[in-house]
Amino acid sequence: MTWAELRDAAVDRLRAGGFEQPGVEVRWMLEEVSGLDAAEQVTEASAPATVRAANALSELLDRRLAGEPLQYVLGSWSFCGIDLLVDRRVLIPRPETEVVAQIAIAEAARLGERVGSTDAWAGAITEYAVADLGTGSGALALALAFALPEAEVWATDVDPDALAIARANVAGSGTPSARVRLAEGSWFAALPDGLRGRLRVVVANPPYLAADELSTLPPEVADWEPVGALVSGRTGLEAFEAILAAASEWLDPTGTIVLELAPHQAEPVAEIARANGFCSVEVHQDLAGRDRVLVARRVESDG
Numbered sequence: 001m002t003w004a005e006l007r008d009a010a011v012d013r014l015r016a017g018g019f020e021q022p023g024v025e026v027r028w029m030l031e032e033v034s035g036l037d038a039a040e041q042v043t044e045a046s047a048p049a050t051v052r053a054a055n056a057l058s059e060l061l062d063r064r065l066a067g068e069p070l071q072y073v074l075g076s077w078s079f080c081g082i083d084l085l086v087d088r089r090v091l092i093p094r095p096e097t098e099v100v101a102q103i104a105i106a107e108a109a110r111l112g113e114r115v116g117s118t119d120a121w122a123g124a125i126t127e128y129a130v131a132d133l134g135t136g137s138g139a140l141a142l143a144l145a146f147a148l149p150e151a152e153v154w155a156t157d158v159d160p161d162a163l164a165i166a167r168a169n170v171a172g173s174g175t176p177s178a179r180v181r182l183a184e185g186s187w188f189a190a191l192p193d194g195l196r197g198r199l200r201v202v203v204a205n206p207p208y209l210a211a212d213e214l215s216t217l218p219p220e221v222a223d224w225e226p227v228g229a230l231v232s233g234r235t236g237l238e239a240f241e242a243i244l245a246a247a248s249e250w251l252d253p254t255g256t257i258v259l260e261l262a263p264h265q266a267e268p269v270a271e272i273a274r275a276n277g278f279c280s281v282e283v284h285q286d287l288a289g290r291d292r293v294l295v296a297r298r299v300e301s302d303g
């Protein structure tokens with residue numbers, strides 16, 4: 001069987017299973033099992049496929065046809081250009097969270113910190129600290145570490161299984177990851193006391209669904225992604241309340257907190273931020289134009 005025949009049979013299987021983009025999905029799976037990128041899949045189309053790749057592809061197709069999200073089937077996904085391992089222990093990083101990362105990086109720049117690539121010889125020298133609370137795969141923490149060359153980046157999670165994935169991603173991400181520190185515990189309580197009052201920027205994409213919203217999610221999310229990454233509690237606002245109640249104590253006097261939220265939560269979460277002493281509170285939109293990111297500053301921004 002040639003690579004083209006293997007691909008066509010796989011596309012037919014996914015199409016028969018009702019998948020909307022079988023060609024794209026098979027291209028990714030084929031790359032995963034064969035190492036052939038999209039262009040090579042074309043140039044090698046009439047070459048014989050390996051038995052090993054055919055067997056591996058068949059296993060991936062079985063998993064996908066059983067409803068497992070493509071990202072878990074592939075075992076990795078890209079976030080802000082960084083390749084991350086992902087499996088059922090962590091939330092799949094979303095495009096809207098890339099917007100959160102960009103806003104947090106812009107906020108560090110506004111506070112006077114340098115944005116740019118890490119000098120390969122700079123080692124792990126850091127000048128200030130930032131934190132990603134509820135890091136999951138480590139997505140936001142690594143995006144910050146790559147973009148902010150002088151930042152010490154704290155990545156926390158309450159779930160040790162999620163932290164195991166974050167640890168693997170940090171270990172596999174090269175020089176910037178030398179500045180990432182992992183810590184287990186609930187929100188700020190995971191951090192060492194010495195960071196109190198010192199964090200320049202805090203970023204979090206906490207669970208923000210109300211418990212009764214879980215049943216409204218597509219099965220591909222509800223049946224596969226960790227409930228602790230999705231559901232906050234009865235109202236969906238619990239994580240925001242806990243984080244914002246402690247944030248002023250941990251941020252430096254001019255620091256900023258950047259939070260991902262669901263569009264309908266923008267007003268209540270802004271209210272919680274103001275009630276906790278944040279005087280400048282803004283809501284930014286995601287790529288689809290929906291309210292998605294809260295930026296709360298301890299002091300008024302002058303521009």
Ligand SMILES: C[S@@+](CC[C@H](N)C(=O)[O-])C[C@H]1O[C@@H](n2cnc3c(N)ncnc32)[C@H](O)[C@@H]1O
Pocket residue numbers: 090091092093094097133134135136137138139140156157158159162185186187204205206207208228229230
């Ligand atoms: C929506 S996921 C976000 C994961 C990752 N930051 C991202 O954006 O892809 C929320 C994460 O918060 C973690 N989490 C839930 N409750 C927590 C708590 N009390 N303290 C710290 N982390 C918590 C979950 O384990 C999960 O990894």
